[in-house]
Amino acid sequence: MLTLKQDHSELVVLSVLSTGPSYGYAISKDIANRSDGHFKLSPSGMYPLLTKLEKSGLVTTSWEEVKAAGADPESTGRRRKWYTLSPKGHKHLSRRIEHHRQVQSILDGFVPQSFPDELANG
Amino acid sequence: MLTLKQDHSELVVLSVLSTGPSYGYAISKDIANRSDGHFKLSPSGMYPLLTKLEKSGLVTTSWEEVKAAGADPESTGRRRKWYTLSPKGHKHLSRRIEHHRQVQSILDGFVPQSFPDELANG
DNA sequence: TTCGTATATATCGAAACTAGATATATATTT
DNA sequence: AAATATATATCTAGTTTCGATATATACGAA
Secondary structure, X not given: OEEOOHHHHHHHHHHXXXXXXXXXXXXXXXXXXXXXXXXXXXXXXXXXXXXXXXXXXXXXXXXXXXXXXXXXXXXXXXXXXXXXXXXXXXXXXXXXHHHHHHHHXXXXXXXXXXXXXXXXXX | OEEOOHHHXXXXXXXHHOOOOEEHHHHHHHHHHHOOOOEEOOHHHHHXXXXXXXXXXXXXXXXXXXXXXXXXXXXXXXXXXXXXXXXXXXXXXXXHHHHHHHHHHHHHHHOOOOOOHHHHOX
């Protein structure tokens, strides 16, 4: 299991939202599924991040009442908070991707391409 | 200027040390130069990191007294602390590179390859 | 000879981040 | 009826971050 740092979490969440609106639980499942279980974003990582994105205007939100088919009409039902990437968020993601690629590229200049571990044994 | 996160700092510092022993100041200059000034690792990032690497046995250290040519023989001279990648550090770096590549690869599955910012304008 | 810059290592502290645990509540499946 | 899945959210202790600060020597230029 590869735990995501916040920087990467934000990049991944924004990327997921760039394909369409979603909500916390679905995003976390999406991340787990699309990474074959390698990436995980727990509730304590997800919700503060989504709140931060909302506060900074990168996403807009709306509540959906998810009522079961045979549910008591008086019941509150389950609430689902949808997150939609705003135009500002779109631009932000664009810059973030560019930044990400640049870091990657420079990093590749330092990390040895081939690194024989065998040298260390003996 | 792209500030390095600790995770990346460690990867870069270990990578630099994999080409031969060095010391704090030289490593920080190396990082700045080899990244065309894009990466920077400040003293407050560098020394705690090096101390951590030393404590965990990934590097070994030795002090060098750098005395000036015409310096007072009684003077302490400038001290330089050399860091050498240990066999354990070599193995650690090897695993870290592998991990880095894996994260990169999974991340690429989320981040849109092409992301036209123009869509956001209008 | 003195002044500014470069070399060199190191800590401090406030703020931000991390991650497991916990809390709450509804829906579905067995 | 119980277990599991869906769904959002906070708490808290520990860790990380990063600019600012501290200390001292060496070198080059004026």
